[in-house]
Amino acid sequence: MRCVANTGRMSRGECSSIRAASDVGTAVELGAVVSQWVGRVVPHEGYMLAAVDPVTGVGCFLAREHGYSQAAARRLIVGDRSDGDHPYPFDRRARQSRVGVFNTDAPGLRRNEAMRDVMLDQGVGSELRIALAHAGTMWGGLVLLRPRGARPFSADESVQAQRLARDIVAAMRRYAAAAPPEPSGLALPPGVLVIGTGGGAIAAERVVAATPSAREWLDELGTRPADALTTSDPPVESIVWILTQTVRTTDKPAMTRVPTKRGWIVLNAQPLTGGTDVAVTVQPAVGTDLLPAMAFWHGLTPKERAVVEQVLEGLAAKQIARRLEMSPHTLNDHFKSIYRKLGVSAREELIARLLR
Template sequence: MSTGESVSRAAAIGAAAEVGSTAELGTVISQWIGRAVPHDGYMLAAVDPVTGAGCFLAREHGYSPAAARRLTLGDRLDGDHPYPFERLVEGPCRVGVLNTDTPGLRRNAAMCSVMADQGVGSELRVALVDAGTAWGGLVLLRPRGGRPFSVAEAARAQRLGRDVVAAMRRYTTGAPPEPSRLDRPPGVLVVGADDTVAAATPSVREWICELGTLPAHALAEPHMPMESTIWSLTQAARRTNAPALTRIPTRRGWIALRAQPMSGGEKGALAVTIQPAAGTELLQAIALWHGLTPKERAVIDHAVEGLATKQIARRLAMSPHTVNDHFKSIYRKIGVSARDELVARLLG
């Protein structure tokens, strides 16, 4: 990596800590990546590193929400898809290029038609994986009639993948390590088998506004639109026919989204709840985003139980001095100054 590239990387990661929304984060990453791999549109998706469910999304000049969902579902149904994200995550190659009307690997005819209808000629996708953990995916787009992404550009994008993860983590760790402070009752919505919102409590719109992924005019529509993160979570619940969970960082704290199949009523309906993430549920996500070690995580688990330092030391077969060293490292990584503050933040 050249000195110029190193400075650009450092500037992008530093800027990621200062932005106030996922949209701004996407802009920072797109502008930085664009110096090495020019593109006309992008989609940046983060996943909950614990559950793998969608966590937040930023896009500009990318696929429309409807097209992105058609492609996602179509890609999963297409057993011959050359670059499913699930396969890219497993590596060793984390990147793939898909074209519509130029030489190169393609989706099936129906999915290529969706790309063409969106004016997309070439798609470069990168699975964002670091230290054995999947953090999300980045999709770069070029229009039809333009130059497709090259093998060299795909290689550059793969090299930059870990730096994109670093920028996403800097953004996420800028969220307060505490449950969301939005003073509203939990939101509950019912999603029908056709993926439309059948019913919702009044607080749902404010919770979705807090996610920052829908424009104000969409939230003002009489019929609640399906927000992208919620849609991603419902698909995870449908694939497993079991409850699904994701935790989302915001500038007012962490939010937990859960989706689970409903019994009785419409077949295929799901219930989605939106509320502050707290306690062990919050700690699981924070531990990975903030880079806590397994021993540091164990120390916090016992601290949340209310155990004294000597008790924690006995439980973990280490000296009290070592426990205190772990606490100091935890405070530095999470950005708190004392044990009481740490526990109070996690429990809300």
């Protein structure tokens, strides 16, 4: 998709359109809308929009088009991490939006020689990277690409891109909050995958074993190729790959929660003992698994989240007010705000949704 340039600033109508445009069905559609919108100010050939779980910092949905191949993108991620000092990480370390430009030939930030070769091999001449953070929380990142021979991204375009970050975050949050505030309704047993390198590079990890239900769970994520688990050597779905990379980097279990049309899914990964393989489970996100991330996406305040936590413990209103040291009137105001933000009408509906 080639985006249309606009050298002027965005009108109020254009800025509000990105918020309304996040009423889309899939992350892929969201990415296309964001790319078109950003392209009015910062034209580009390809893009990758990635969101992270705001609690764990692990990727939870993404979209890309006309950019790096999946294999090349993974090589760059692994290579950038191996440098140990990437200036624009898409993880929870960043607390404010930042923009950087990587060029292969023109002035700008430079990757190491191996990673520069990946860019050259993919025909990329300039990459503009936006770390999307707002209100002290990291939400993800947007990568824009131009081919070799095209004009590199300019300092002015970097400034313009940074100004758009807040509205991009708003669009991502609106998309995630549109998912039903409840566990996924996909009626399947949990999916289990075993991810291994097969003796190859980490960037080329493969699914070495999977339960039958794993295929449908990965379909529900909406970003893997249709035949990804039908080959004898299937590639790892992007979100699963990011999750397993987190496990390998930290040597600790990792989690991410993904919004879908049918509700929320949780993916958990942990290293298997006695080897290098990583086990990943995919299932509905229920109750205490669901609430922390959903509270961020829906904009619940810390007090509102605490109220919901007490509700899930089965406490009555008087007990909640006493435990949280607030008056019944204040508690009632919190309940009204919670119901409005989550689109429910009563305490019973709230419990039924989160614990379905």
